Amino acid sequence: MSPLDQLWQNKLPQARVPLIAVGPYSAVTLTALSDLAAEGLIRPVLLGDRVKIRHALSALSHAESLLSGQIIDSERPMEDAAVLISHYPDSALMKGDIHSDVFLRGIVAAKLVKPGRLMSHLAVFETNEKRPLFITDPSIFINPDVAQRIKITANAIDTLQRLGYDEIRVAVLSSVETASESIPSSMEARAIAAHFANLERIFVDGPLSLDLAVSAEAARTKASRSEVAGRADVLVVPNLDAGNMLCKGLNFLAAMPSANLIAGTVCPVVFSSRAAGREERKQTIRLALSGRRDTLRA
Amino acid sequence: MSPLDQLWQNKLPQARVPLIAVGPYSAVTLTALSDLAAEGLIRPVLLGDRVKIRHALSALSHAESLLSGQIIDSERPMEDAAVLISHYPDSALMKGDIHSDVFLRGIVAAKLVKPGRLMSHLAVFETNEKRPLFITDPSIFINPDVAQRIKITANAIDTLQRLGYDEIRVAVLSSVETASESIPSSMEARAIAAHFANLERIFVDGPLSLDLAVSAEAARTKASRSEVAGRADVLVVPNLDAGNMLCKGLNFLAAMPSANLIAGTVCPVVFSSRAAGREERKQTIRLALSGRRDTLRA
Known part of the structure; x- marks a missing residue:
């Protein structure tokens, strides 16, 4: 088992985590989400331009069946993600295929940073x-x-x-x-x-x-x-x-x-770089969701 | 052949280079020098505390026979190295087991930096x-x-x-x-x-x-x-x-x-870190001595 696998082993949440993915427009993002949905770890919420999301999904037959019911069309996905997070405090946030700057500024604007941190x-x-x-x-x-x-x-x-x-x-x-x-x-x-x-x-x-x-x-x-x-x-x-x-x-x-992890926020934040491959994205999601004390598995 | 080997291949000098090693007090320094002397690349000049050099050499029977005739006792080896370099412009300088600061300051003090560089x-x-x-x-x-x-x-x-x-x-x-x-x-x-x-x-x-x-x-x-x-x-x-x-x-x-190489000096300078092993030191010496146009092999 790899050192990164050991970090999340036995520390994943017991219930599926609603994962709000902002701008999931690439095959690598969608397949990572689809893999982890199939494993029962997450319930993906695809937030962004519905046409772009559907277009990317259509190239991935397996992912389409798993994910196509969970699309929310949004012109301002970071703002809408903040509203969702405030209503569903057990959910987590994920950067899809949007610029890091936009994503990180959106987190600050939505007051998702812990007070004093x-x-x-x-x-x-x-x-x-x-x-x-x-x-x-x-x-x-x-x-x-x-x-x-x-x-x-x-x-x-x-x-x-x-x-x-x-x-x-x-x-x-x-x-x-x-x-x-x-x-x-x-x-x-x-x-x-x-x-x-x-x-x-x-x-x-x-x-x-x-x-x-x-x-x-x-x-x-x-x-x-x-x-x-x-x-x-x-x-x-x-x-x-x-x-x-x-x-x-x-x-x-x-x-x-x-x-790659983000710390100091009120909810788990998944933050993969544009260059990250499928496995790196999955590790990042697993690590971001690991060890929330109230929902530990076993 | 490794990429670093390719860098010096066919670019080593034809005649043995007098290599003035300042403070060669460790086994790893002396064995690297001994190896390259045996290959015919260098003629080592061991400059520093004679007692410490002899002590280190005595533990290395092969190196001792090759190197023991080439010791110059010196209390201020960087100053003495500068005098040697000024008399023998075809020679090269090497940091042995002394602090980098002392070695580099000595190079500047001895005016071994090229004018304007x-x-x-x-x-x-x-x-x-x-x-x-x-x-x-x-x-x-x-x-x-x-x-x-x-x-x-x-x-x-x-x-x-x-x-x-x-x-x-x-x-x-x-x-x-x-x-x-x-x-x-x-x-x-x-x-x-x-x-x-x-x-x-x-x-x-x-x-x-x-x-x-x-x-x-x-x-x-x-x-x-x-x-x-x-x-x-x-x-x-x-x-x-x-x-x-x-x-x-x-x-x-x-x-x-x-x-590791030093550039901008009037003579080749060999600059290995304290953590460098035998092979890294040999590569550093070969690279420092490579490609001097006037003495190219073949």
Whole structure:
């Protein structure tokens, strides 16, 4: 079983989750929805331009029979999705084939972000060492300050708790592992780590370099005493450029399996990139829906 | 043959290159030197604390016989290396087991940087697609401005020309592929690319996102007309944090084979990280010594 499969195993909801898919216009989106509907995990609600949805469905005979009864025609699907979510609090939201910007702005406009929190993005990868590794935030914030990254870090911790982690190790990354005025991200990492000091079974350390965060050998070589070094579960990146290039490097140069989560919202949000294939989309849906305490299976 | 092997194949110098190794105190450094001395590529000069060098050599019987005659005792090896290089302009310089900062500052102090240029670092990776991919600069500059990154880009172009590239494709990276005031790296990338417009067989384009730079599929999906999209040879990163995390992600999470070059200096400089193994060090030496036009083999 893959590391990403282990994350959702035994944590899927018992009842079908109504999943409101905004703009499901591509074969890859529709087949992922159809697969998971057939498995009994979701009840898809296809929201958007009915003509475009029908056109895409018509090319997929199996999906058509399963999904064609669940189309809601909408000219402003993000606005209408917000209304649906407010009426059906047990439902979940999914980005179909629309721009991320439109989708994310719609979530904020609809007040689907938890009070006092920020909405943030976590990518999760299966590394060569076969552990799941979360990276946050690689796509929403351009240059988040320390206060924002504290909230981004809290979202990551919430997400891992929801997924059943007993202990959580968070590395706040910089290019170096000693705070230095000449490298601003290192000073900021120290401040973020200090905010999370003295928690039970949650270890947040920084600044850590990426090698020290994830490589047990680097941790030994550098004689690190950090609880996080060599076995980080979460990497908190300093800004968009660093997170974007790290995640795209793993995706497009190393072809590393991944999924993408949104945290900090009142309902589960499924957030696949345009480049995601069918399996990645299904993993993302499963992970987004996993571990809601009130509806746990078995 | 691996993509990195292809880079140096038929481009190694005909005569042995005197290679001045500064602080060669580890088994991995000494065995790499011994291997390449046995192959006839280099004549190693071991410069540093004689006691430490002898101690390390004594554990390596084969290397000892090959290398023990070539030790120069030095208390200030970077200063002494600079004197040697000025006397023997055909020699090359190598970082042994000393801190990168000390080594790089020594190069600048010794005026080994070419007039009007900057010294920069290029990492080169074998990606899953089996092409060599250069990334610059992942370790020397913290937050280089446009003028500095133009020089860093020029160094990369020089290096690829020396390695025999007929055409060179350079992607100046940002998180997005459209220049936008809200993402400074995208505006800077456009300025850097504009500086290199209208060259023959050298294509520099930016801003490009990493997926668009390296993925032929992303280039098709996004209908890009860029000469660089989907087949970049070189990625120019915006700053230290982004370059460091991208390269360390490929090294430590994806275990991707790599080597490391220094460009912009008057002599070849071999620059392996402390974490580099024997093969990576040998590749780095071969690449640093490849393609010096006056001494080409065959």
